[in-house]
Amino acid sequence: MEFSELIKTATVESVLLSCAGLPPVRGTLCITSHHLLLSSCPGGDGQPGTVELWLLIRNVDAVEKRVQNLGWYQPPRTNDSPRDTRLAGSSGTITLRCKDLKVLQLEIPGMEECLNIASSIEALSSVDSVMMMYPFFYRPQDLRLEEGWHLFPLEQYFQQIAAQTSQWRLSDLNRDFTTCPTYPADVIVPAAVSDDTLRRAARFRQGGRFPVLSYYHPRNGTVLLRSSQPLTGPNRKRCPEDEVLLGMVLDEGERGFIIDTRSAQAAKQARMTGGGTEPKSSYPQWKRLHRPLERGRPLQESFIKLVEACNDASLSMDRWLSRLESCRWLSHVKAALSTACLAAQCLDREEASVLVHGAEGTDTTLLVTALAQVILDPGCRTVVGFQGLLEREWIEAGHPFHLRCARSAYSHARLKQEAPLFLLFLDCVWQLSRQFPFSLEFGESLLLTLFDNAYASDYGTFLCNNEKERCLCKVKENTHSLWAWLNQPEEKKKYLNPLYSHNPLVIWPSVEPQSIQLWQGLFFRWIRPSQYLDEARAEMQRLVEGNEAPAKESAGSRLSQSLSDPAARTENER
């Protein structure tokens, strides 16, 4: 396939771009294989214009076109476009709804151009082949391709655990992705369990996702495990190797908890299709808790409804609150936080190990395990630690980003496997950052950037559904890593929380409805005026920075200078 085949019209002049909160600009619209550009022409005579829009076409979620045929109507002549004869006939408006929730409007002179542009954007934005995506073409000058790809080897995480206990080992039994196609090559498993046992246990778990270590709680040595559902099926099948594997996690007399992210009812029903849960009789040391979390289509619909309500400026207070309630997004936030807190509480307070799974173990399971770690582990609350967590618990753990983030809240396309679980996770982290404003090293801007990049990115980090696919597509060889870019000092600075100070404690959030807020910074990012809030942020930064290094330094250096410098001293005395 050639991109050029999809581009029916590459440039149109005198296009009017408007988006909420900014004055409209007119300029030349240009479509390339991956970008939509609009540059305004200040002088006109061949001078380079200012680029007003530089939009990754992958970011476009929905294209809406409206064409006015003005054939019967003679438009008043304007000085604006005297040489443009196409205007006389017709024009069209294209509304671009982006995955980052931004909405843009393009007024395009000429009906045909408008339709061409619209269909070109539609075609380019729905290219589904990973290898055709922009990260494979993006070559920034100041980054090296291999940079950032191997920042967080599991080996390194394992070494931290090995320093404290010998009960766990790093296994590469999945190096060719045959045991579990959605696991990475390396996993951390009980030291006492052989690879052979693991292989057999894997056959008893959906998609081969046998229980592996997700987090080791250094305070008391308890562990957080994750897996997919056991394939108990209607005949209540058992698997001795799976039972051994889970048995090895607990000492004699110890009790563990299995947090199933489905309702008891749903878990039972899953038996009819070959899935199921761990029956008490086969896993006597494990106590099962059901905490249903929404995922899949209902979660996507919740997201869509919320965004719809946020974009409807005509709502009365009552309608707004009622739609906020009925979309249920905040209920999902509350449920996710509560379940993660429950897992964290089992580990930290009950001193019991926990296994988390739902059905496939790639969605709500990861939501809970990742969130529990942010709550428990201060290391995950730094910029780099958080990247490591995302790498380990979302990307390598096989959250199918390519499927889940294919479309965002505006798309009219038929829903396939889209679901905003990653966004829900980011929202929960935002809630934590609001309740513990000093405890996270990064601010809202990092969470927003992660959301944007998960849905459309210049970088390869969130491409594909699992490590196996990433290997096949040679993502790590042929695309840049988002982390390499984020970790450049200049870039990283933008994401830091000026109030951060290391907090070694567990951060227990309140999950009362009064404590959970709608994340306005995301859902109203392009709608609410941000000037006053930005100023407040800058003021806060100034105050905090002025207080820490510079204030101390200025006081100190002024003093030492005046002491060591006799001239200054005499001046002082005068």
Add this chain to the structure above:
Amino acid sequence: MEHITTPKVENVKLLDRYTNRKAANGTLYLTATHLIYVDASSEVRKETWILHHHIASVEKLPLTTAGCPLLIHCKNFHVAHFVIGQERDCHEVYTSLLKLSQPVKPEELYAFSYNPKMSKDNREIGWKLIDLKVDYQRMGIPNDYWEITDVNKDYEVCNTYPPEIVVPRAANKATVIGSSRFRSRGRIPVLSYLYKENNAAICRCSQPLSGFSARCLEDEQMLQAIREANPGCAFMYVVDTRPKLNAMANRAAGKGYENEDNYDNIRFKFIGIENIHVMRNSLQKLLEVCETKSPSMSDFLTGLENSGWLRHIKAVMDAGVFLAKAVKDENASVLVHCSDGWDRTAQVCSLASLLLDPFYRTFKGFMVLIEKEWIAMGHKFSHRCGHLDGDPKEVSPVFTQFIECVWQLMQQFPCTFEFNERFLLEIHDHVYSCQFGNFLGTCHKEREDLKIFEKTHSLWPFLLQKKQELRNPLYKGFTAYKELQPNTLPFSFQFWCGMYNRFDKGMHPKQCVLDHLLSCMSQKMKLEDNASELENKLPFLDGPLPSEACSLSKVGSAASKTPMLNTPQDYEGEPPPVLTNGISVGNIDVMSDVDQKNKENLCNHQDLHDLNDTNVLDSEAREGEPQCH
């Protein structure tokens, strides 16, 4: 004191509303002014102080095995659930509190017995801190169009207005008197705020006694005079803040609204803010939602919607924005009224002033604003706040709504107010506490009759002493912002957890940005002081440098950043069958700090010179004790 039959009850439990913690066990004392609960079960002495005047209701709940429950709801939204061992004790406390919380005679109010040991001179200076004349001068009044008149000095024109009012120069005494006869309770149109930039004015009054057809030449002249005092605009707005239906119903009682045909060049407009009864019920519903134990998200949002509270807040804000826009963008004067012009009118006029003039967003300005638009103009605090035993139908959270509107503005414009949320909460507390004379009675005349200026203290100097902890660290100064144009789309209004769930500390952010920024500020000031002090000493200094300045700042910031005591709550939803011993680990009541502060605020009053910056730091150090596992 004659109401207190049992001054001390032992073995009283204080239940925590939100967690399944073991209840505190302690002793309850009744004093002349406070209910005091001392928790004996913890190692540190913890006290909960509740001012009798703050008590909105006392309920005796059905007897349980643990004892006799006594549920107290406070006007500052504190809810205390005691369980008293003996039914007889409970009943006596109950009857005492009923009487203590609803004094019959004004002399029984706290303000008349409150004695902060301040000299008579200082007390009198305190009352002179806010001078409304100075504010009119600031607006340039008197000028060619407006004058301050003492036509009401004997309360002949209107007994709920202050003696001095601002009216158009063109309106002579006959016009004023004539107009007063045509306005409900004689509340004639007077100036509330003059926007100096373009001479557009905000004026306020009560509804006209127009009935279905009556008119009054003097009243028409009065409006004409107001309109002509703003030569830059050919028309003026007359805004009736009631819903149209209510205003029409009033016509049958000989009241109503202005007929556009009778007044030259007015543009008449209704803004539907509901009446005091609707607002009272709305708050009641909101509080029920706030009190629900472990509600689901849907319960909460549905309850919030059904209470209508935020809808009403938005209506008040919309009206304020309309006024400010008319004045600033259309150069038009506005006359505002509702029924009597002392509830909705006060809300709307003060809000518009706040939007138009940065002065009112300073400490001093906000005090002036409340004195001017609320106290002087006869908002019936005594009735609306239920200071005395009276008609419960007169009680309504009109002032609370205004305070909330200001808070909502703070959320949108974090750098534009000199004061912080605590300042609003302090004022709100004292509107109900009756500790200071400012909010007693219903109007200026009544306050004179009560001799509050001779017998009581003013709140404002007391608050100014605490300026350090009430200031907004992000404030960018008086000149940084002029007019504010808030967004009034529904999403811009948030539920104010800090007010309605203020005493449920567990719901609030566990680390306080405000405290941290305040300590940054005070350290900065200290460092600067220290630095200049040291520099002054330099000529005499020999030997190593003192390192206090640096180490001090480190200690301070570490203390304020240490997280508040944080224990997991019940994440189970229902009584946890499995997590039996996890919940009770390290339960240290975080409420005590609030109570402690309350006690300080309301009771241990300090003299002017006693207060300094160190108080802020001390209280932070206390709150920031690290959690021990």
